[in-house]
Amino acid sequence: MNLILVAVISLGAIGLIAAVILFVASKKFAVYEDPRIAQVAEVLPQANCGGCGYPGCSGFAAACVKAGSLEGKLCPVGGQPTMEKVAGILGLEATASEPKVAVVRCNGTCANRPKLTQYDGVRSCVVANSTYGGETGCTFGCLGCGDCVSACQFDAIHMNPETGLPEVDESKCTACGACSKACPRNIIEIRPKGKNNRRVYVQCVNKDKGAVARKACTAACIGCGKCVKVCPFEAITLENNLAYIDPAKCKSCRKCETECPQNAIIAVNFPPRKAKPADAAPAAQAASAAPKAAQPVAEPKKETVEVKAAEAPKEAPKTEA
CATH class of the missing domain: 1.10.15 (3-methyladenine DNA Glycosylase II; Chain A, domain 3)
Incomplete structure (x- = not known):
């Protein structure tokens, strides 16, 4: 009985000493948190x-x-x-921040970028990117496995089965950047939404030379530099055969869009362009050249022409010899 009492007292003393040590340590090494x-x-x-x-x-x-x-x-x-x-x-001031949205910088649809091989493996962009160059001739474009879709917590991005590319729902996108981080080829960029939700950007990330890029994708940027020359605000730079539009400098004049021979520059949420007078002239000529049979033709008025009978020639008067 004495042994049991000694054990209980010993354990109690040890516990008490340990508690005191922990209390002192917690006070001495406590980290203050606001x-x-x-x-x-x-x-x-x-x-x-x-x-x-x-x-x-x-x-x-x-x-x-x-x-x-x-x-x-x-x-x-x-x-x-x-x-x-x-x-x-x-007790601070909340500074207004420009809203942003995720932008898919690849236009390598099934029509623009035909498949050359078929991938039969784990449906993951990270795995596909590390094992081979992709199913098409472009080694920079979207792989189409949907890692960005899985990374999005807000159901704001989905794969389009017709184009094979991800599409962003602007009403749901929070610009958290999860899809951008999940993409191994960095084709998704977080850009400002722009004034009136309008923005202009290069929808390509191919850094190959012009002939190689065009062969791989009909909508690829070929690095011709025409957009750089026409931009009045110096918002476009050309590096590694690829044009890039700085959203901070771009004024959405859209001159670069019409100058691009590959249609690789995209203008989002802009109204349709008005037809130029030069474009209206051929349309007028085409309308005038249309067959006139479709238009009702007025019947010509019938005019009555009176024809007088020719008078017989009068006989010359006979003269007597």
Whole structure:
């Protein structure tokens, strides 16, 4: 009985000493956390998508509290309303940020980029990109396995079975960048939506020389540089046989779009162009050259012509010899 009592007392003493040590250690090595971090984290959507540039919503909340300014910070999922709530908690001003959207910079549809081989393996763009060049002659374009679709948490991107390319639903896209990170060929770019949701960009990432790129895809950028020369705002640069439009400098004049011989420059959400006078003249000529049989023809008026009978020649008067 004494042995049991000694054991119980010994264990109790050890536990008490350990508790005291842990208490002292917790007080001495305690890390202070601003309570506002938890408050900011509560108003965030908790998507943990990483689109803000920080590891999750808690990391973004800590960065907002420690920074002392919300300039350059944006929660892509919550948008401006969420940032206004964050600003209200921290007593700061929520700077307006330009909304962005994911853009697929590849126009290698089944018609523009015919398949040369057939991939029979794991349906993953990462695996396909690391094992071979793809089913087409373009080694830069979309592989079509849908890694971007799987990475999107907001059901904002889907594969089009007719074109074989991903399509972004602008109404659902939060510009979190998950699809861009999932693409091994970097064909998805997060770009500003632009004024009135209009934007111009080069829908190609092929860096091959012109002849090689055109052979692989009929809509590929061939690096001719015509768009660079025609741009009045110096918004287009040409590097590694590929043109790129800087969204910060582009004024959406669309001169580059009409100058591109490959139609590789895309203008989104713009109204249709008005027909030029030079284009209207051939149309008028074509209309005038149409067969006139289709138009009702007025019957010619019948005119009555009176023809007088020719009078017989009068006989000459006879003279007597």
